[in-house]
Amino acid sequence: MSFWELIKLxxxxxxxxxxxxxxxxxxxxxxxxxxxxxxxxxxGMNYEVERQIASLGSNVIYxxxxxxxxxxxxxxxxxxxxxxxxxxxRAIARLPLVENVAPLRAxxxxxxxxxxxKVTGLEMFGATPAYATIANYRLATGRFISSEDSLRKHYxxxxxxxxxxxxxxxxxxxxxxxxxxGKTFTIVGTxxxxxxFLGQTQDNVIGIPLSTFEKSFAPKSGFGELAHSLSxxxxxxxxxxxxxxxxxxxxxxxxxxxxxxxRPDDFGINTQETLREIYRNITRVAFIVMIAVAAISLLxxxxxxxxxxxxxxxxxxxxxxxxKALGATTRDILYQFLLESVxxxxxxxxxxxxxGLSIAKIVELTVHLRAAAPLWTIxxxxxFSATVGIFFGIYPASRAxxxxxxxxxxxE
Amino acid sequence: MLIKTEQITKTYSLGKTCVRALDxxxxxxxxxxxxxxxxxxxxxxxxxxxxxxxxxxxxxGRYLFNGEDTARLNDLQLARLRNRAFGFVFQNFSLLxxxxxxxxxxxxxxxxxxxxxxxxxxxxxxxxxVGLAERMHHRPNELxxxxxxRVAIARALANNPTVILADEPTGNLDSKTGAEIxxxxxxxxxxxxxxxxxxxxxxxxxxxxxIIRLRDGRIVQE
Numbered sequence: 001m002s003f004w005e006l007i008k009l010x011x012x013x014x015x016x017x018x019x020x021x022x023x024x025x026x027x028x029x030x031x032x033x034x035x036x037x038x039x040x041x042x043x044g045m046n047y048e049v050e051r052q053i054a055s056l057g058s059n060v061i062y063x064x065x066x067x068x069x070x071x072x073x074x075x076x077x078x079x080x081x082x083x084x085x086x087x088x089x090r091a092i093a094r095l096p097l098v099e100n101v102a103p104l105r106a107x108x109x110x111x112x113x114x115x116x117x118k119v120t121g122l123e124m125f126g127a128t129p130a131y132a133t134i135a136n137y138r139l140a141t142g143r144f145i146s147s148e149d150s151l152r153k154h155y156x157x158x159x160x161x162x163x164x165x166x167x168x169x170x171x172x173x174x175x176x177x178x179x180x181x182g183k184t185f186t187i188v189g190t191x192x193x194x195x196x197f198l199g200q201t202q203d204n205v206i207g208i209p210l211s212t213f214e215k216s217f218a219p220k221s222g223f224g225e226l227a228h229s230l231s232x233x234x235x236x237x238x239x240x241x242x243x244x245x246x247x248x249x250x251x252x253x254x255x256x257x258x259x260x261x262x263r264p265d266d267f268g269i270n271t272q273e274t275l276r277e278i279y280r281n282i283t284r285v286a287f288i289v290m291i292a293v294a295a296i297s298l299l300x301x302x303x304x305x306x307x308x309x310x311x312x313x314x315x316x317x318x319x320x321x322x323x324k325a326l327g328a329t330t331r332d333i334l335y336q337f338l339l340e341s342v343x344x345x346x347x348x349x350x351x352x353x354x355x356g357l358s359i360a361k362i363v364e365l366t367v368h369l370r371a372a373a374p375l376w377t378i379x380x381x382x383x384f385s386a387t388v389g390i391f392f393g394i395y396p397a398s399r400a401x402x403x404x405x406x407x408x409x410x411x412e
Numbered sequence: 413m414l415i416k417t418e419q420i421t422k423t424y425s426l427g428k429t430c431v432r433a434l435d436x437x438x439x440x441x442x443x444x445x446x447x448x449x450x451x452x453x454x455x456x457x458x459x460x461x462x463x464x465x466x467x468x469x470x471x472x473g474r475y476l477f478n479g480e481d482t483a484r485l486n487d488l489q490l491a492r493l494r495n496r497a498f499g500f501v502f503q504n505f506s507l508l509x510x511x512x513x514x515x516x517x518x519x520x521x522x523x524x525x526x527x528x529x530x531x532x533x534x535x536x537x538x539x540x541x542v543g544l545a546e547r548m549h550h551r552p553n554e555l556x557x558x559x560x561x562r563v564a565i566a567r568a569l570a571n572n573p574t575v576i577l578a579d580e581p582t583g584n585l586d587s588k589t590g591a592e593i594x595x596x597x598x599x600x601x602x603x604x605x606x607x608x609x610x611x612x613x614x615x616x617x618x619x620x621x622x623i624i625r626l627r628d629g630r631i632v633q634e
Binding site for chain 1: 462465467468487488491492494495496500506508519520522523524571
């Protein structure tokens with residue numbers, strides 16, 4: 001009996017039992033749907049996150065009080081760490097492998113007012129002129145913070161597009177005065193729009209001179225102090241291996257902090273690679289969860305298929321007997337039922353893939369996350385369902401194939 | 413000798429009681445014979461037919477088909493024998509309900525590995541032969557009992573079997589339709605087919621040229 005004949009035979013069976021076939025493969029549909037949706041979202045997220053990490057400025061090293069994503073955090077040890085200082089920044093700037101250095105502080109600002117308008121949920125940084133190039137900030141209009149501003153602690157600021165959208169929908173913001181937590185700042189420049197990330201705007205930033213930041217938004221103590229403590233953004237010279245620069249900075253800082261050879265670092269050196277590492281750890285967890293969900297639903301789906309195939313074998317005992325009487329071999333019957341379960345599973349897989357891609361598309365449209373489903377995810381979906389179909393179909397099929405023709409014919 | 417059995421026995425266990433369906437049957441049937449296996453219900457005639465058709469195996473004794481001991485055949489060889497050497501007609505017609513008459517007739521050809529176009533040609537030919545040319549695309553539930561049995565006979569003839577085995581072929585038919593079906597068997601016999609009929613009905617058995625009577629698993633009269 002040819003393969004095509006077997007396929008037609010199996011399809012005929014589904015056609016007569018449409019609802020039952022659908023309910024049977026629900027588990028597989030859900031399993032494959034989850035896998036496909038999550039993979040395409042993670043793929044899209046990978047793309048976005050890589051873009052974000054790259055936008056931090058290629059090769060920028062951030063020297064901070066703590067390392068990013070350093071596993072278990074020992075707050076007691078961290079609070080005892082010395083603050084980074086502007087002197088540290090100057091010392092680093094003198095290192096032979098370092099091109100540029102920008103010390104900065106950052107904090108969130110609850111509210112900014114302009115006349116009777118207000119905007120909330122902003123990020124403010126205090127920086128030196130060098131920061132513009134390091135952090136890839138391009139100006140739409142006006143200028144960035146100047147050395148003059150830093151020196152004289154001017155109350156000037158550059159603002160992101162989100163703030164302009166909210167406070168100056170139809171005015172030129174340059175020269176206007178903003179009220180930032182009770183202090184008045186003059187807008188000297190506007191930043192180019194950066195767009196949003198995971199549905200979160202990235203244009204809700206205000207930049208002021210670092211010296212002004214230190215004077216007016218003095219760090220609080222405790223956790224706040226840590227969050228607002230000085231960071232130093234460092235750009236190495238071109239063509240220098242990152243490792244060598246990192247070594248130089250580490251050595252300098254250990255010397256400045258007077259650390260013995262047996263003491264661990266009391267500062268954190270963070271790079272884009274650190275971020276990628278953290279991100280990989282997060283997605284690894286997501287992958288594990290996904291695999292668990294998928295495995296469970298495929299298992300449930302597979303058991304569903306096995307169950308329904310056993311019912312089908314029982315229901316069609318007479319048919320099996322008759323087919324054997326007419327010359328069907330054990331293998332003919334085995335293939336007939338095995339193919340039925342595989343096709344059933346594949347149909348579920350196809351539906352799951354379609355639904356998974358649709359979900360990814362919907363998420364893409366609502367969160368503006370670019371979902372990407374490469375061909376291999378679709379092949380994976382089909383591969384999974386075919387495997388489930390074979391694995392859970394083999395027992396019912398072999399039971400059908402082993403039926404004695406005469407027992408099967410007598411069966412009522 | 414086409415069919416030869418030597419001291420065949422077969423026992424069934426129905427719950428706690430054992431039923432001896434066949435109790436030492438010696439039988440010889442030659443090519444071209446038209447034989448009726450006759451007996452009351454429980455005489456073992458159906459069991460004998462199933463063994464002759466290789467649907468069942470004897471507990472003891474030997475069954476030689478065409479000189480070959482069927483006990484020595486493996487699964488695949490038995491399937492091939494059922495496919496090519498025997499054509500079965502059952503009392504309850506045993507058509508697959510989802511398939512048209514044409515597709516039902518094609519089943520043995522399908523398992524014989526015959527190509528689609530040849531299968532269809534052969535199946536049409538056979539349905540013509542049994543007088544069902546007009547109804548070949550109908551499904552079993554759209555056919556009368558007599559028509560269903562004609563489809564079953566056409567199917568039995570599909571691979572030009574050596575032996576046609578019919579188990580109470582008129583059992584579910586009224587007497588007029590039954591007579592038509594028997595006429596079909598008579599015609600097939602005249603053309604030289606080997607036919608073994610299983611029946612409890614004397615009138616049906618008399619169509620055959622040789623009547624073998626069974627009682628309690630033994631041949632009591634030839």
